[in-house]
Amino acid sequence: MKRIMLVVAYDGTKYCGWQMQPNGITIEEVLNRTLTELLQEQIMVTGASRTDSGVHALGNVAVFDSETRIPGEKLSYALNQRLPKDIVIRESKEVEADFHPRRCVSQKTYCYRILNSKFPIPTERLYSSFIYYPLDEKRMEEAAAYLIGEHDFKSFCSAGSQVIDTTRTIYDISVERTGEVITIRLTGNGFLYNMVRIIAGTLIKTGLGAIPPVKVKEILEKKDRSHAGPKAPAEGLTLEKIEYCNKIY
Structure with a gap:
């Protein structure tokens, strides 16, 4: 098991914010679905900032744990081929297992x-x-x-x-x-x-x-x-x- 960090940019116009919710599509939902399909395992990302509906980002940070053999730095390329054009992974890499985007200073x-x-x-x-x-x-x-x-x-x-x-x-x-x-x-x-x-x-x-x-x-x-x-x-x-x-x- 390894922990992967993503640097995520997005146009938040058509999304109901970052965090999963029942009343509309969110950035977190799209990332979870796309990663699950790509890696063929259930993936749940954890984001640094739970931006509101309509808010944009150039550098939000998220992490997830995976058994994938794909090198962390290569995941951004694979994800960007599958994500909608208003969400882009600017960087991906493997990080320490205890890195948490909200709890770390x-x-x-x-x-x-x-x-x-x-x-x-x-x-x-x-x-x-x-x-x-x-x-x-x-x-x-x-x-x-x-x-x-x-x-x-x-x-x-x-x-x-x-x-x-x-x-x-x-x-x-x-x-x-x-x-x-x-x-x-x-x-x-x-x-x-x-x-x-x-x-x-x-x-x-x-x-x-x-x-x-x-x-x-x-x-x-x-x-x-x-x-x-x-x-x-x-x-x-x-x-x-x-x-x-x-x-x-």
Whole structure:
């Protein structure tokens, strides 16, 4: 028995997120089915990040155990011939038997893209959130700075989450505009359910002038979801990379 790691990229538009569920097709389901057919044994993958419906990824990480004789680094080629075009295995390799994508210490980087223009752009509609009111990215950047460090992010976690400990650390957060696209990029040791989308929604309110940047500090201290901004749409969010022990996948 050996453990294989996959680095998975996908367009999440038509999927009901990563995790298996009864009401729609998911990334995990497609991987399980494709691997089971390829290897002729029952395969169940374990993913690092259970991205939501409509959320994309460039570098999610998954592992599975198998008796296959196919070298780990060759599995990506075999899988990509069988997977739909909106799911791609960017790398595959054998890893230590105790490697677990969620339990091992890691850093995750997400980006949230906003199309801030007078009219929508059709080619951007699946990969960014459209806002036609002018956004002040400098105000957003000022507000984002209050989130850096270790904090209790309970205000930025969707109600109903089963997580007991809501303390997380954000190592870096940036807000940059390139033309009509504003990109919010966050790197942290972990993120709560909908945390990045709620942060994005709160920063958008700041950029619109609805709340002052310093208000974000108060929202953190309240530890109450009702004080933060709305959850931004899923299509703007992409899991960019995951780093384990100074290795980026």
